[in-house]
Amino acid sequence: MTEPRAVQPQFVSSLDGTRIAVYETRGPSPDSPVVVCIHGYPDHAGVWDGVVEALAARFRVLAYDVRGAGRSQAPGSRAGYELDRLAEDFRAVLGLLPEGRAVHLLGHDWGGIQAWHFATEPSLAGRIASLTTVSGPSLDHAGHWMREGLRHPGRRMRAVLAQQRRSAYIGLFLLPKVPELAWRARLLDRAVRTSRADYRRDLREKLNGLNLYRANMRIRRRDVPRRTEVPVQVLAPVADRFVTPALQLDAPLPFTHRFFPRRIAGGHWILTQRPDVIATATAQLIDLVESAVAAPSLRRCEVKRSVPHSRPRRTGPGRGQPFAGQLALVTGGGSGIGRATALEFARRGADVLIADIDEAAADQVADEVRALGRSAQALRLDVADEQGWAELAALIRTDFGHLDVLVNNAGIGMAGSFLQTEAADWERILDVNLHSVIHGCRLFASDWVTAGHPGRIVNIASAAAYSPSRTYPAYATTKAGVLMLTQCLRAELAVHQIGVTAVCPGFVDTNISRTTSHVGLDEAAERVKQDRAVRSYRRRNYPPAKAARRIVAGVEANKPVVYVTAEAVAFRLLDRLLPGLQRTIARVDLTEL
Structure with missing residues (x-):
């Protein structure tokens, strides 16, 4: 298997002993801001190659194979894929950095879901400086958004129903044996293909990753999701076949302190098709956090709040406001x-x-x-x-x-x-x-x-x-x-x-x-x-x-x-x-x- 950018991994051990492969690209100086990239399913860390190459000139970048993918070890049970276990892997990766060093998270798909969990985890407070996600919503936020939307007939309910149609494949993944047979028969390969087919050629990764759904989707999520004080940027591809922009941009609104929702052109695997777009947006949020320099496009998309933690002005297509924030x-x-x-x-x-x-x-x-x-x-x-x-x-x-x-x-x-x-x-x-x-x-x-x-x-x-x-x-x-x-x-x-x-x-x-x-x-x-x-x-x-x-x-x-x-x-x-x-x-x- 080709390693990300020909970098050989170093291994860290999670709390349960699972070995995690980490690929590090040094920045221009030891003090360069650190970006941690977390991939989704069914990818491995190589999916970030283009983004890492674009970020490496300014930042120290760590990309790691999620347990069960790439060269990382698979846990011995389905429970080993629960979000709390994945958080332990993230802590192990942080162990490669000086004590207390805060990092900027960049997550895609299930990597974004994990990153949201980390950013709202109290025990990780102070270790995350910013969060940028692509097609990876918080499961807690998504559940809350769907429940609320179904109580409001009209535009909001239609948005929820549209997302549920796109999420229908999750039901397939939760069935016993069926998705395994579908992967082995190559029936799902076309649905998840990217412009770089070599990112997804290991059947083992596809089968292991099904446990992400089975270990987390059936757990009853929190009725009141946790908030985060971390500045969050959501990059929502408008042509994503699996996650609607409405879910990505609207669901986090009540649970963020500084929120930067942005629509981008492209589909679910935009990070392989336009890595420059992802890298540029990520760098803009890092610049804001590290040096208070706000790019005009980032500054304009920030959700405005009258007082801290007040309910924000909607940026998505609310009733009668389809061009809000534009x-x-x-x-x-x-x-x-x-x-x-x-x-x-x-x-x-x-x-x-x-x-x-x-x-x-x-x-x-x-x-x-x-x-x-x-x-x-x-x-x-x-x-x-x-x-x-x-x-x-x-x-x-x-x-x-x-x-x-x-x-x-x-x-x-x-x-x-x-x-x-x-x-x-x-x-x-x-x-x-x-x-x-x-x-x-x-x-x-x-x-x-x-x-x-x-x-x-x-x-x-x-x-x-x-x-x-x-x-x-x-x-x-x-x-x-x-x-x-x-x-x-x-x-x-x-x-x-x-x-x-x-x-x-x-x-x-x-x-x-x-x-x-x-x-x-x-x-x-x-x-x-x-x-x-x-x-x-x-x-x-x-x-x-x-x-x-x-x-x-x-x-x-x-x-x-x-x-x-x-x-x-x-x-x-x-x-x-x-x-x-x-x-x-x-x-x-x-x-x-």
């Missing part, structure tokens, strides 16, 4: 659909950045967001300015760490025939309506992929994107580009758990009808066209606030396209079912209606 950027947020969308995100829990070329209008919307109890900041942005986009992205990285939702809403209207649309007109509308969307998507999606962050992109297109018209050739062309770009991005970014949604509003009563330019006309004739459009939109009487509710609900559901109004749906049906009729309608001059 940060949304809305371009063109000073008026119309942008303003209404910014306010709707705030009502659903998000903090909001309002970007607009009209900074005074953005300031006013920021005040409205703050009145709803959320943080807000107004930013001046000309979306046609690529450099302005780059500066905005840099500011967000510096001040906030990352964005969660990008709403590319800013746009302009343009009417008039193709032959009267000058090159400068095309440049202007392409820069504002299409190139700005490209700039925003490129910058923030790149940041999210690099950081392993599951973001959301919302691009405001139009029903004109699929409704040809002699009246709006330039506008329709740019919006068709936005719609197609959105669908291409959705296909590309899905593997990174980045949702991309296009919005086709239809006739919504906003100021765009007043500001649409009409090429080829003098000022007086243009004003007549604009006044006619304003009256038409007012007769339609579809307010931006109503559109915003549909938009934000669509983003929450990660819909590919949100058709806001009835006419947006009708035009889409014409496009699909009666294209000939649609082409006939396209000959009508809509500005004369």
